Amino acid sequence: DAKTTQPNSMESNEEEPVHLPCNHSTISGTDYIHWYRQLPSQGPEYVIHGLTSNVNNRMASLAIAEDRKSSTLILHRATLRDAAVYYCILRDIYAGGTSYGKLTFGQGTILTVHP
Amino acid sequence: DVKVTQSSRYLVKRTGEKVFLECVQDMDHENMFWYRQDPGLGLRLIYFSYDVKMKEKGDIPEGYSVSREKKERFSLILESASTNQTSMYLCASSITMGTGGNQPQHFGDGTRLSIL
Numbered sequence: 001d002a003k004t005t006q007p008n009s010m011e012s013n014e015e016e017p018v019h020l021p022c023n024h025s026t027i028s029g030t031d032y033i034h035w036y037r038q039l040p041s042q043g044p045e046y047v048i049h050g051l052t053s054n055v056n057n058r059m060a061s062l063a064i065a066e067d068r069k070s071s072t073l074i075l076h077r078a079t080l081r082d083a084a085v086y087y088c089i090l091r092d093i094y095a096g097g098t099s100y101g102k103l104t105f106g107q108g109t110i111l112t113v114h115p
Numbered sequence: 116d117v118k119v120t121q122s123s124r125y126l127v128k129r130t131g132e133k134v135f136l137e138c139v140q141d142m143d144h145e146n147m148f149w150y151r152q153d154p155g156l157g158l159r160l161i162y163f164s165y166d167v168k169m170k171e172k173g174d175i176p177e178g179y180s181v182s183r184e185k186k187e188r189f190s191l192i193l194e195s196a197s198t199n200q201t202s203m204y205l206c207a208s209s210i211t212m213g214t215g216g217n218q219p220q221h222f223g224d225g226t227r228l229s230i231l
């Protein structure tokens with residue numbers, strides 16, 4: 001899988017928007033951009049994914065650069081419950097063989113939300 | 116919402132014991148996965164299953180086996196537990212991978228296993 005780069009940590013205040021960046025300069029044309037997050041003492045949670053166009057769901061928005069070499073996860077109004085480690089992952093649309101469906105998490109971004 | 120339930124949040128076992136970790140999903144997903152998560156090493160795939168009675172080795176299968184007798188249930192077995200198997204174990208499920216990279220995985224809350 002192609003490599004992603006994220007800041008080690010970010011901070012935000014409650015009810016403010018948060019923009020979490022991810023660089024993936026070696027992304028291939030068949031790589032989807034996925035975001036997961038992991039709250040303390042819980043399993044990872046799927047947040048959102050996209051290929052080329054910006055995506056919105058009830059949890060967040062995903063903004064993808066035109067050249068697809070970077071993306072930004074947007075939490076529109078951070079809450080204390082959004083404090084977590086956020087992982088940006090690239091997954092080949094045709095993932096198969098011994099890497100069949102495997103998720104590979106990097107170090108992620110630790111998001112701290114202040115009251 | 117998808118619900119993936121792991122039988123125990125915390126488990127303490129002794130070296131040499133046979134340990135069973137159970138996972139159940141309620142969304143009729145074909146694919147199920149077992150990972151372990153360790154500080155500094157991230158998520159590592161132990162085994163996965165793409166159908167009942169079907170299994171494939173992941174990256175670190177040594178010392179583990181799995182069982183999938185029913186579609187909703189995927190069990191991880193530590194044949195003879197050792198201290199280096201102390202870890203957080205995570206189960207996940209997903210729908211079938213016609214185009215694998217597009218399918219999100221849904222995780223349970225994990226089992227923190229300590230082997231003494």
